[in-house]
Amino acid sequence: MAVLAVEGLRKSYRDLVAVDGLGFAVREGETYGLLGPNGAGKSTAISMIVGILAPDAGSVSAPPKARVGYVPQEVAVYPDLTARENLRFFSGMYGMRRAEAKSRTTEVLRLVGLSDRADEAVAKYSGGMQRRLNIAVGLLNRPSLLVLDEPTAGVDPQSRNAILDSVQRMTGEGLAVLYTTHYMEEAQRLCDRVGIIDHGRLLAEGTPAELGEPDLEAAFLRLTGRELRD
């Protein structure tokens, strides 16, 4: 059963068509990777899926906002607050009561491995720790759909590995995940199915094995004629 169904999604800014008739679905317990180079339209598509941007055309069928976890590309937490203060604030914005917010904050801190640094200002965290906190905020509301927009951008390999580990743990619990990245190795490690996107259009879709080629990088090169990290 599809947790997320996107059909004919379109968004343009004056003459630039950022997303052009995009359509795909993510099933329960599935991790779906949206792959594309910078400027392919991934983040614009994500913004429409989570309701930040209004599409020009098309439709998005997703769980109610209270059941969607969104992890934006930028570290969207307050750097001057501690991790715990941030999580308590976002819990409140999800409508949780004090006791529930407190226990859920403790849970997600443990899940992303930040329990021992929870009361430090986020500004003092490494890039990888900030990214993990960014994910923790997206998990607060026990989502049925988790949308991760390039969650490992700009982090060191060790932190990236820790982030991928925690995403893999979560998908084992029946969570549907939409994951955008331009790192092929991440998509191959995490995703059950992959959609390759360029110029706002879905070029191909399938399991990494279905897409043929020795690996996804080669598939992408064949489909778009350019390197993924262009």
Added chain:
Amino acid sequence: MKIVLMAGLNLRRMFKDRTNIFFVLVAPFLLILVLGQLYGGGQQLRLGVVAGPGAPSERLASALASGSRVTVERLADEEALRAAVERGRLHAGLVIPASYDSGGGRVRHLVRATDIKSHDTGTWIRSIVRQEGARGQPSLPVRVTTTGKTPFPEGLNAYAIAAPGLLLMFTFLTSLTAALGLVESRAIGVTARLSAGPTRLRTIIAGEAAGRIAIALFQAVLIMLGSMALFGVSWGDPVGAVAVLLVFSLVGGGAGMLLGAAFRTPGPSISVAMLLGLGLPTLGGATIPLESFAEPMRTLAHLTPHAWGYDAFARLIRHGDGLTGVLPQLAVLGVLAVVLFALGTWRLRRALSG
């Protein structure tokens, strides 16, 4: 509930920056102290006297010099006395005519209208003139008349001149600098993240607006209560004072909302905040009393909300007016607050709805 949560977060974040602790909690009171001293709080009064050669005149001049807070300087003629008072070298002057020695005449007191200490010399002079007059000529009545208009009533606490202007200045300045928090929230994507959650856009905007108002109110209430406790400032009719404080806080909050919504990055917003936060109060009489402005500048000053706030507090503190006496000022400030919030809300909604 979410609106209150956002307002509380805005207040808490303001104090996460330690420099704000100084600028919000300490700096206003330091400036009230300094300006209060400049306006004469605790100063020695310098009184110039032009007196006739007779014994009664001499006795009156000596009696005037007997006060511990008054230093008397003798001058040769009224022209020199007037020049010294006009230039501020002396707080006030007293002209004792030659006819005083023969049991009559009119003792004249020269003051500078905008110098609060000038007026403070009046109480002392009147008591001494009455006392000396009664001693020398018991049968002669002593009549005190005042000509001209004084903006500062006699006996006014010098800190009560400084405190209202500084309340207006810091409320507005803090509102604008704290708007940086809203700019940052948008720049780092927190506001967008919130709009992706189960919180309606109008709740997010209302929460940000409540945050701006909470910050402005915090600063204004702190200065009002702090100046009462530390410097004995009386703000006049409590209902009127609270009304002016509330409406001006809304103006500050509205200005913060508009600034926070208008800029995408913190750099330019802080420059504009400092420019407006310090420039408008200076133009509006918050640092130098409006009464000392020339007429064209006073008219120009009323393009700023500070001048209207200053007028309202002046009426309450110095002229004993109540709420009804400051209704015109409240109306102007109220309209301005509505306009600023409407513009800020519209701009923020546009920015967030992509």
